[in-house]
Amino acid sequence: MRAPGVTSVNGDSGALIRLFHVSKRFGKKTALTDISLDVAPNEFLFVTGPSGAGKSTLLRLLYLAESTTEGQILIDGVNLARVQRRGIPSLRRKFGIVFQDYKLIPSKTVFDNVALVLEARGVRQRLIQKKVGAMLRMVEMGDRGDALPPSLSGGEQQRVAVARAVIGDPKIILADEPTGSLDAAAAEAIFGLLRHFHQRGATVIVATHDIELIKASQERVICLEGGRLQPLPELGARTSHAPRN
Amino acid sequence: MPPAIRRALRDIALNRFLNAVTVVTITLAVIFAGAFGLFFYNVNGLFLDWQRGIRMMVYLEDGISDAQRLDLKFRIKTIAGVAEAVYISRAEALETLKTQLQQQSGVLDHLRGNPLPDAFELTFRPTAHEGPGRLDRIAAEIEALPEVGQVLYAQQWLQRFSTIFNLFKLVGYGLGGIFGLAAILIVANTIRLMIYNRRDEIEIMRLVGAADGFINAPFYICAMLLGAVGSLLGLTILLALYSGISRQIQQSLYGALPTMSFFPWYWCIGILIAGMLVGALGCLVSMKQYLKA
Numbered sequence: 001m002r003a004p005g006v007t008s009v010n011g012d013s014g015a016l017i018r019l020f021h022v023s024k025r026f027g028k029k030t031a032l033t034d035i036s037l038d039v040a041p042n043e044f045l046f047v048t049g050p051s052g053a054g055k056s057t058l059l060r061l062l063y064l065a066e067s068t069t070e071g072q073i074l075i076d077g078v079n080l081a082r083v084q085r086r087g088i089p090s091l092r093r094k095f096g097i098v099f100q101d102y103k104l105i106p107s108k109t110v111f112d113n114v115a116l117v118l119e120a121r122g123v124r125q126r127l128i129q130k131k132v133g134a135m136l137r138m139v140e141m142g143d144r145g146d147a148l149p150p151s152l153s154g155g156e157q158q159r160v161a162v163a164r165a166v167i168g169d170p171k172i173i174l175a176d177e178p179t180g181s182l183d184a185a186a187a188e189a190i191f192g193l194l195r196h197f198h199q200r201g202a203t204v205i206v207a208t209h210d211i212e213l214i215k216a217s218q219e220r221v222i223c224l225e226g227g228r229l230q231p232l233p234e235l236g237a238r239t240s241h242a243p244r245n
Numbered sequence: 246m247p248p249a250i251r252r253a254l255r256d257i258a259l260n261r262f263l264n265a266v267t268v269v270t271i272t273l274a275v276i277f278a279g280a281f282g283l284f285f286y287n288v289n290g291l292f293l294d295w296q297r298g299i300r301m302m303v304y305l306e307d308g309i310s311d312a313q314r315l316d317l318k319f320r321i322k323t324i325a326g327v328a329e330a331v332y333i334s335r336a337e338a339l340e341t342l343k344t345q346l347q348q349q350s351g352v353l354d355h356l357r358g359n360p361l362p363d364a365f366e367l368t369f370r371p372t373a374h375e376g377p378g379r380l381d382r383i384a385a386e387i388e389a390l391p392e393v394g395q396v397l398y399a400q401q402w403l404q405r406f407s408t409i410f411n412l413f414k415l416v417g418y419g420l421g422g423i424f425g426l427a428a429i430l431i432v433a434n435t436i437r438l439m440i441y442n443r444r445d446e447i448e449i450m451r452l453v454g455a456a457d458g459f460i461n462a463p464f465y466i467c468a469m470l471l472g473a474v475g476s477l478l479g480l481t482i483l484l485a486l487y488s489g490i491s492r493q494i495q496q497s498l499y500g501a502l503p504t505m506s507f508f509p510w511y512w513c514i515g516i517l518i519a520g521m522l523v524g525a526l527g528c529l530v531s532m533k534q535y536l537k538a
């Protein structure tokens with residue numbers, strides 16, 4: 001882990017994601033204040049903190065769903081302030097995103113929802129059939145490909161959301177409360193999947209307030225509170241929260 | 246089937262009523278504008294036939310030698326627009342007059358000598374009728390030649406007709422433009438509603454990294470399909486109406502208007518393409534609005 005107090009946005013720190021004194025305000029409401037943060041390639045990072053702390057906002061800034069009010073963000077060496085509207089799709093293709101509210105298209109089948117990511121990248125239909133089928137089996141939704149999202153349980157929708165996030169083999173996986181609607185076993189399954197892609201080289205950022213999950217893992221954790229980075233609270237049973245690297 | 250076409254067809258199926266209304270609007274636009282165009286197309290043909298039949302009589306001064314006459318003929322024929330100049334001698338003219346007057350030709354017997362002048366009868370290329378006053382200018386040019394006495398031609402009624410016809414053409418273009426614009430706006434409105442119905446889906450597609458082209462393609466395909474189907478339907482109905490009406494006209498006029506015809510095939514293809522263009526333009530309009538919002 002590098003100290004968050006980086007001095008230059010342009011310095012080549014080897015970080016894949018770099019936040020430099022980032023603030024975000026919605027009108028008068030301040031969601032994030034002066035966040036500086038480096039995320040190394042292939043790092044697995046937890047972002048935790050109470051509800052309303054700014055976790056989702058932090059993730060949304062990364063894929064330009066929102067733009068920063070102050071400060072700069074570099075992704076893979078690209079300054080997000082310089083990304084034109086036309087450049088947004090290719091930026092977003094670096095990400096696989098599990099949205100907090102899933103964002104599945106209700107009128108499309110589970111299969112088509114996942115396939116959409118590949119279709120948008122111009123992958124051939126034959127390959128799409130194969131990959132999506134395999135991915136749905138991986139999240140144990142292999143027999144629900146024809147179902148429409150509204151007919152699924154929360155946990156099932158979450159698994160489809162994860163499948164869609166990882167199907168494009170993204171460089172960076174952002175997961176916003178990916179286990180919010182899951183019981184412990186299902187949550188562990190989802191985490192197994194995220195770890196699988198982490199091992200295959202993806203950088204993973206998970207926003208969650210599921211302390212148990214964090215306790216059970218050895219990954220780096222950052223904590224937000226009121227939009228500011230906080231020193232880590234005592235995690236009790238967690239043997240070590242010393243970051244890797 | 247490519248996903249974009251699949252999505253377009255699904256969108257049409259989901260908004261059947263809206264799309265049917267759009268197609269009907271385009272169909273009506275094609276029928277109205279097409280009927281006007283068809284009328285114009287046929288009258289134009291008729292008009293061109295008449296113009297091709299226009300003769301101009303160039304009467305010569307007395308006492309012109311054969312050599313001068315040949316030279317004059319050459320000079321007249323080099324004037325732009327003149328197709329042919331046929332010499333009619335005063336003797337021939339008198340003969341023609343006599344046969345035309347038949348019984349009454351006795352009147353002519355009292356004449357001393359032949360009062361008719363020698364003349365050239367001119368015919369014109371179609372280009373000679375383009376633009377108002379072309380014939381007048383040709384006539385003036387010929388009249389200025391020293392050997393020429395008088396130039397006569399039926400210019401007045403033709404010019405009046407040509408003015409009316411041009412006015413008609415203008416109205417036709419105007420109506421065509423209005424119908425086209427109306428069709429574009431209807432398509433734009435339809436696509437706007439479809440975009441609105443799909444706004445959440447579009448937002449999600451954006452979030453997972455779909456480019457604008459990928460998101461827009463189905464809407465363009467849909468709009469162009471609507472345009473194509475609308476104009477195809479319009480053309481078919483127009484053809485049916487035309488066959489019915491033209492048969493009646495031919496029967497009642499005993500074939501006096503032999504030049505009636507439907508649009509040639511390349512016009513039909515042009516109308517089809519225009520319909521698709523209208524669709525694409527309508528789509529463009531609503532896309533621009535959507536992106537601004």
Ligand SMILES: Nc1ncnc2c1ncn2[C@@H]1O[C@H](COP(=O)(O)OP(=O)(O)OP(=O)(O)O)[C@@H](O)[C@H]1O
Nearest residue numbers: 026029030031050051052053054055056057058100
């Ligand atoms: N679009 C917006 N407009 C106005 N305020 C917003 C907007 N998005 C977020 N906020 C505010 O910013 C703050 C941080 O929100 P955020 O969604 O990032 O919290 P969070 O940490 O993800 O919370 P949770 O754990 O409940 O998901 C909240 O106070 C929220 O009300």
Ligand SMILES: [Mg+2]
Nearest residue numbers: 055056100176
């Ligand atoms: Mg959140």
